[in-house]
Amino acid sequence: MARLAVIAGGGALPARIAAAHPDALFVTFDPQAGNLPDGAEVLHASFERAGALFAGLKAAGVTEVVFAGGLTRPKLNPLRFDAKTMALAPAVMAALKAGDDGLLRTVVGAFETEGFAVRGAADLVPDLTAPAGRLAGRAPAKADLADIDRAVTILTTLGPLDIGQGAVVVQGLVMGIETVQGTDAMLDFVAGTRARFRRDGGVLVKAPKPGQDLRVDMPALGPQTVTAAAEAGLNGIAFAAGRVLLLDRDEMIVRAQAAGLFLLGQEV
Amino acid sequence: MARLAVIAGGGALPARIAAAHPDALFVTFDPQAGNLPDGAEVLHASFERAGALFAGLKAAGVTEVVFAGGLTRPKLNPLRFDAKTMALAPAVMAALKAGDDGLLRTVVGAFETEGFAVRGAADLVPDLTAPAGRLAGRAPAKADLADIDRAVTILTTLGPLDIGQGAVVVQGLVMGIETVQGTDAMLDFVAGTRARFRRDGGVLVKAPKPGQDLRVDMPALGPQTVTAAAEAGLNGIAFAAGRVLLLDRDEMIVRAQAAGLFLLGQEV
Incomplete structure (x- = not known):
């Protein structure tokens, strides 16, 4: 029997997964986390005690895990490390220097080494992504399509350099x-610096980096980004079809329609 | 006999060239330009009348030109175009869509087609650039060198994409x-967004794009950039040796020393 654990970071994503997987176990690293579903079974964990975390997951019958929402980089006290964290520390330190992708690969690898299958949030809740096509707004004009290209x-x-996932x-x-x-x-x-160029419109494009592990590090868009794009004077947002998380898609569409922005799934 | 015309944009560069070439003719597109050297011979020109400009240069015995300082993109009135501007317009319009490099190549090509040699400011005033080595500040630490790399x-x-010439x-x-x-x-x-990452230092690197025409479009650093780098909390600035203009190098060094920044010419 597969049992799922949700490694819960911030935001609405843990609750979205809980709705689809009501029997999941929730792991939080934040004693004050306010975004865990009511009534969920919760395992409080610490990066300093990876051994305790893995043992707790196994004791709860967990076989697969999903990373949901951004984790903030904690301040760690090496004096509190358990043996497992101690063993993982050199790889984590090396990965920290190599960029965020390296760190995630290391963390994912540690869970897989312990025998857990790592799932993607978009696999577990399919409507977190959208296929190619327009979700909101007018059809992009020719100039918009050129900007998207x-x-x-x-x-x-830039993809191979492990930098950002967005451009305007x-x-x-x-x-x-x-x-x-x-x-x-x-x-x-962009909002603060574009005026002197006297050019209207423009687009935001979000897409994953080549080789990015979409199970654990899919780019995300949410309602706040729609509002920020409108405030930056853009005509719309294009995102890689099926490969960008849309957090609260309904609210994104409402805001995009209200602001006159298009939302476009794009084959990239 | 070679005679030089300085196509004068903003900033201190026209005056620097004038000091080395006192008999140069100064061309300005800005009727209010306040940065032309006292006593210089000045030709007032308009982008709308390229034919008049070329004729004026030839009448003054000009054989070579140098572009000095940034030109702002003017608002043009096509009704005022002379025949030469009209002939150049299609290439300029196409170039405008292809990025700044394309526009410059077109303008340079137009001068060359008219028989003028296009010189670089750094050729005419050699100490506008600096060779590899430290101009100011302490030696970069190992972390600084890694950031520079x-x-x-x-x-x-990013070079082939004709975008920026700087990164932090x-x-x-x-x-x-x-x-x-x-x-x-x-x-x-960077100054406004770095705090939450809790990392000190960092570097600014400036280097030309591959294929950039260094005669007319060399990246530039000046005293204001040194101050801005200090306000952004950086440890120093590295620039491509011999291929970045240092506008007012003495003042740059004074400000870098005062702020504890290194200035480093780097073989790129």
Whole structure:
């Protein structure tokens, strides 16, 4: 019998998975986590005691795990490490220097070594992604499609470097390339700096990096990003079909319609 | 006899060239330009009348031209175009869509077609660039050198896409990739968004794009960028040796020393 554990980070994703998998066990690293479903079975864990976490999962009959929502990098106290965390520490330290992808690969590898199957949230809750086609708004104009193409080229070119998953192009001008600060910070930057170029519109494109493990690190869009894109004066948002999480799709569509933005699933 | 015309944009570069070439003719597209050297011979020109510009240069005995300082994209009135501008317009319109490099190549090509040799400011005033080595500050630490390497890799990878010429890396985290808004806007972004990552230091790297025409489009650093880099909390600035303009190098060094930043010419 497969039993699922949800490694719960912030945001609404844990609750979405709980709705589809009511018997899942929820693992949280945050003693104050306020986003766990009512009545769920919860395992409180610490990065400092990986051995205790794995033992607790096995004791609960867990065979597969899903990472749901961003985990903040904790401050760790090496004096509190258990033997398992101690054994994992060198690989984690090396991975931290190699970028976020490396860290995730290391964490995923540790769960797999312990015998857990790692599932993707989008596999467990299929409507978290959307196929190619328009979800909201008018059809993109020719200039929008050209901007989408250029942004896709940028993301594809940068992909091997493990940087961002988003870019903003405005009538051919590249105005934002996502870095570690994230999509919304990039959109704020565009909003604050675009006026002098006197060009209307533009697009945000989100797509995974080549080789990115979509089970644990799928790019995500949510309602806040729709609002930020509108405030940045963009015409719309395009996302890689089936490969970008849409967190609260209904609210995204409502906001996009209200702001006159298109939302477009794109084969990338 | 070679005579030089300086196509004067904003900033201090026209005056630097004038000091080395006192008999140069100055061409300005800005009737209010306040940065032309006292006593210089000035030709007022308009993008709408390229034929008049070329004729004026030839009448003044000009054989070579140098582009000095950024030109702002003007608002043009097609009704005022002379025959030469009309003839150039289709190529310029096509180039505008292809990015800044394309536009510059078209403008340079137009001058060359008219028989003018296009010179680079750095050729005419050699100390506008600096060779490999340290200009200011302490020696970069190992972490700084790793950040420089990563930024160089990013710029090299993005080069063919005609985007920016600068990147900021902070202890392995990519925090800024220069887009059309320029280096100082990127540094402001880093200053405003880095706190939550709790990592000190970092570097700004400036380097030309592969294939960039360094005669007319060399990346530039100036005192304001040194101040902005300090305000962004960086440890230093590295620039491609011999291939980045240092506008007012003395003031750059003074500010870098005062802020504890290194300035480093780097073989890229």
